[in-house]
Amino acid sequence: MVLSQTCIMLEGTKLLELKLMFSTTLIDEDNGCDKNQHTRTIYERWSLASRNLRSGECQFKMATHMARFRSWNRAHSFGIVAYRRYSSGGGYPNISLSSPLPGMPKPVFASVDEREKYETKVTTLENGLRVASQNKFGQFCTIGVLVNSGSRHEAKFPSGISHFLEKLAFSSTAQYGSKDEILLTLEKHGGICDCQTSRDTTMYAISAEVKGLDTVVDLLADAVLQPRLTDEEIEMTRMAVRFELEDLNMRPDPEPLLTEMIHAAAYRGNTVGLPRFCPADNVEKIDRTLLHTYLKSYYTPERMVLAGVGIEHEQLVACARKYLLGKKPVWGASTPGNVDRSVAGYTGGIIKAEKDMSDVSLGPTPIPELTHIMIGLESCSFLEDEFIPFAVLNMLMGGGGSFSAGGPGKGMFTRLYLNVLNRHHWMYNATSYHHSYEDSGLLCIHASADPRQVREMVEIITREFIQMGGTPGEMELERAKTQLKSMLMMNLESRPVIFEDVGRQVLATSKRKLPHELCELISNVTASDIKRVTTKMLRSKPAVAALGDLTEMPSYEHIQTALSSKDGRLPRMYRLFR
Structure with a gap:
């Protein structure tokens, strides 16, 4: 029996051709050759051909999928030639992605009134608190309280109170037992919080999901008006302030120190010339009683703004009325007569x-x-x-x-x-x-x-x-x-x-x-x-x-x-x- 050269062609395509080559063997019963050995040889060659065939089918399927990608240029993979296909499909041949399709109407884009798009709305509540907002597309918002209070207002107090309040922000309050509890509450709404003080402003801010607006405003009201200011928290703040003062003196970039010095030189001992960072001599002088006295003078509704971005103004006003309008500060009634209204005097x-x-x-x-x-x-x-x-x-x-x-x-x-x-x-x-x-x-x-x-x-x-x-x-x-x-x-x-x-x-x-x-x-x-x-x-x-x-x-x-x-x-x- 003679096994001649065999060619296996996958029908229906000109992309793939798999050739299985076998040597011909003449089995002569009269020459005394071992028939069993020749049978095993033929079986092994057919098994190898079958495996190659299956491998060729897999390559063919893979190449078929890859040829469908629009970004393919003329490519040779696995012996296959694939031509670039355009996104416009067979009905619009040779039209690139950057060209408009012929016969299609021009798209009409939605327009927003310019005033409505950029308008910042402001509402003043009965107690003097101002609520300001600007809507912005997105699922997150930034809400915060800004207070007209900073290091320039510490003329009647030891310098460094604003620095302490910045470090004490978002600690334990009347509703929340610790800072960790506040952070866990914010995490449920994907939120983060921060407090920053400058020479003329103190800013409490939270960024969170819009659907957590009520929780955010309630937490802000609690953090600003009802902080506990425990002895343990104040002692930890003293340590943080000392560390920050040491860090300022060790930084390669002395710009914060120079800014302090140039303000002290320009406004010698008045308003914005007062130290923004707590002097080392005042770290031990600041306690809860002193902090409450300062807060009673400066943390009053008429000196505050509740600002929000990415939220409807009506919703923010409603939350302000609900959580800020009637909330009593932990330090009691305000004493606005103690506010320092000095005007900055430039001295050089x-x-x-x-x-x-x-x-x-x-x-x-x-x-x-x-x-x-x-x-x-x-x-x-x-x-x-x-x-x-x-x-x-x-x-x-x-x-x-x-x-x-x-x-x-x-x-x-x-x-x-x-x-x-x-x-x-x-x-x-x-x-x-x-x-x-x-x-x-x-x-x-x-x-x-x-x-x-x-x-x-x-x-x-x-x-x-x-x-x-x-x-x-x-x-x-x-x-x-x-x-x-x-x-x-x-x-x-x-x-x-x-x-x-x-x-x-x-x-x-x-x-x-x-x-x-x-x-x-x-x-x-x-x-x-x-x-x-x-x-x-x-x-x-x-x-x-x-x-x-x-x-x-x-x-x-x-x-x-x-x-x-x-x-x-x-x-x-x-x-x-x-």
């Missing part, structure tokens, strides 16, 4: 702190020893018309670190980059900041360099202040305005940022300027506006903060003279011995 001056910065940042890539200088001048409050030109001026100055990360829009064409960092390789940092409050403001420049270059660094910064008084170029002004508008709109894409913006504006003015209104004000700023506000700013006395090795630090009088000159240069110093 200098605060220096000699400090060894050589061991601040250790590790495989330690930061070199630097001396940090911050020089500031009085600007304006955020309630004045000059606030927007000052914001544009701050963006025009820009700046940053020599190795700070960033990309397009970082501000590489701002003045502090072009005139300072790009021209002086030994400058490690040069950044402009603008702090604004309801009755004053401060525009300052922070610079850092090697201690041997301190005098030259100070002169470079004073020259930049003097050059602010000139008329800015058209291109750099437009770039600064565009960057400011871009930063404003990008920040307002975040729900917590919208919440803070709504709360702060309503707390200060009982209304809110919408983003497009602010963009219009920014667009209307002219070069003459920049020159006008800068000329006014340069008349004020400088505020100076210095930290590090100050051996080469010029005197305050020399800095003041440089800022009064035409070129911003420091007076020349002549030494008998060099």
